[in-house]
Amino acid sequence: MRTSLPAELLQTADGKQLDEILRKCVHCGFCNATCPTYQLTGDELDGPRGRIYLIKNYFENSCDKSTARKHLDRCLTCLSCETTCPSNVRYGDLLDIGRKHICDGSGRPILNKIKRYTIASVFSKPRSSALIFALAQFFKPLLPEKLAKKIPQDTGAIKTNAVVTGSRKMLTIRGCVQFSAAPQINAAAAQVLGDADIQLDESESDCCGALAFHLTEIESAYKTIRKNIDDWYQRLKSEHEFLIVTSSGCSSFVKKYGAIMRPDPQYAQRAEFIAKNCRDLSEICTDLHIKPAFRKRTIAFHNPCTLQHNQQITSTVETTIQKAGYTFVPVSNRHLCCGSAGSYSLLETELSHQLLTNKIHDLTKAEPDMIATANIGCLMHLQSGTDIPVKHWIELLV
Ligand code: SF4
Numbered sequence: 156m157r158t159s160l161p162a163e164l165l166q167t168a169d170g171k172q173l174d175e176i177l178r179k180c181v182h183c184g185f186c187n188a189t190c191p192t193y194q195l196t197g198d199e200l201d202g203p204r205g206r207i208y209l210i211k212n213y214f215e216n217s218c219d220k221s222t223a224r225k226h227l228d229r230c231l232t233c234l235s236c237e238t239t240c241p242s243n244v245r246y247g248d249l250l251d252i253g254r255k256h257i258c259d260g261s262g263r264p265i266l267n268k269i270k271r272y273t274i275a276s277v278f279s280k281p282r283s284s285a286l287i288f289a290l291a292q293f294f295k296p297l298l299p300e301k302l303a304k305k306i307p308q309d310t311g312a313i314k315t316n317a318v319v320t321g322s323r324k325m326l327t328i329r330g331c332v333q334f335s336a337a338p339q340i341n342a343a344a345a346q347v348l349g350d351a352d353i354q355l356d357e358s359e360s361d362c363c364g365a366l367a368f369h370l371t372e373i374e375s376a377y378k379t380i381r382k383n384i385d386d387w388y389q390r391l392k393s394e395h396e397f398l399i400v401t402s403s404g405c406s407s408f409v410k411k412y413g414a415i416m417r418p419d420p421q422y423a424q425r426a427e428f429i430a431k432n433c434r435d436l437s438e439i440c441t442d443l444h445i446k447p448a449f450r451k452r453t454i455a456f457h458n459p460c461t462l463q464h465n466q467q468i469t470s471t472v473e474t475t476i477q478k479a480g481y482t483f484v485p486v487s488n489r490h491l492c493c494g495s496a497g498s499y500s501l502l503e504t505e506l507s508h509q510l511l512t513n514k515i516h517d518l519t520k521a522e523p524d525m526i527a528t529a530n531i532g533c534l535m536h537l538q539s540g541t542d543i544p545v546k547h548w549i550e551l552l553v
């Protein structure tokens with residue numbers, strides 16, 4: 156694709172990256188075929204190729220900000236398009252730059268701004284999200300059914316896991332929403348790794364920063380990332396082998412720390428080190444000896460976009476779960492997003508709900524006993540659409 160970005164933009168790091176990525180796109184449109192939002196609306200601007208043009212046109216001054224923002228907001232950041240693209244266009248990096256300039260607060264309707272700020276502030280801290288879940292649980296009978304079904308059962312349950320000792324040591328992050336909504340996930344991870352002589356220590360950090368970053372609360376995200384780097388770097392240098400992240404949305408984001416912090420000379424090198432030493436829980440579990448057992452339950456697995464597209468981890472979880480004796484049922488349209496996508500289900504409710512309905516249909520068609528996934532956002536979102544229990548896959552191993 157030919158570009159004519161302004162000269163002053165091309166002097167900046169963002170401008171150089173934009174130009175390099177845009178030039179790789181040959182506008183073939185293959186990516187539209189696997190884009191969940193394009194499939195729903197059929198609108199070119201709700202597909203990756205249209206969004207690439209919107210970003211290009213915005214920076215070349217031929218597209219207004221509100222049009223570009225509307226369609227970038229509707230993007231799930233699922234990266235299904237990136238997996239499909241034959242020209243290796245780094246759509247995710249392009250979107251990050253586009254959103255930083257186009258989807259910031261300026262020009263947004265005030266109510267939308269407040270909503271985004273509130274989501275980023277409340278749900279990035281376990282104590283405030285626990286409080287919200289506890290209040291929601293209390294008022295559940297008064298809430299609309301769709302909203303009520305999103306509330307986790309075990310609300311407000313902030314617990315500290317008992318330390319399981321082991322001769323190898325790894326570090327983990329508690330997580331913001333996960334810590335308050337499903338603390339049993341980290342507890343199960345500690346138990347499974349403990350059985351393999353790995354001690355999983357929880358760091359004090361609550362949030363990886365992804366929520367704020369994707370809501371373009373960039374300064375708040377940087378603050379969280381710097382705090383995490385200060386907390387994790389020495390521990391990973393000295394006593395802990397890896398940073399293990401149990402939610403795929405967070406592991407995919409921590410792996411981006413190096414790229415995000417590259418312009419910050421004080422943090423760049425340490426961020427790169429952390430990104431290189433971060434592992435999604437599924438990556439560690441493939442090498443462990445999992446005790447086989449005969450289990451009668453059948454599982455439908457939803458591989459989150461942050462695992463299959465973002466980290467290109469496609470069959471690891473299934474292999475591990477199969478080793479433990481579970482049977483999988485076939486699921487169609489596995490590449491498509493469930494509509495959770497971080498805060499997407501709270502902001503783009505209509506599209507998110509349609510994606511959820513389609514996903515639940517695909518997951519439950521073969522009547523599994525249980526649905527498993529690898530990301531807390533997907534887990535809560537899927538559970539809001541079905542009465543079949545939805546679990547993090549690590550819970551199936553304890
Ligand atoms: S992003 Fe890739 S698949 Fe999509 S239009 Fe560009 S080159 Fe084609």
Ligand code: SF4
Nearest residue numbers: 190230231233234236
């Ligand atoms: S990230 Fe997902 S929703 Fe966004 S353009 Fe790509 S495929 Fe479509």
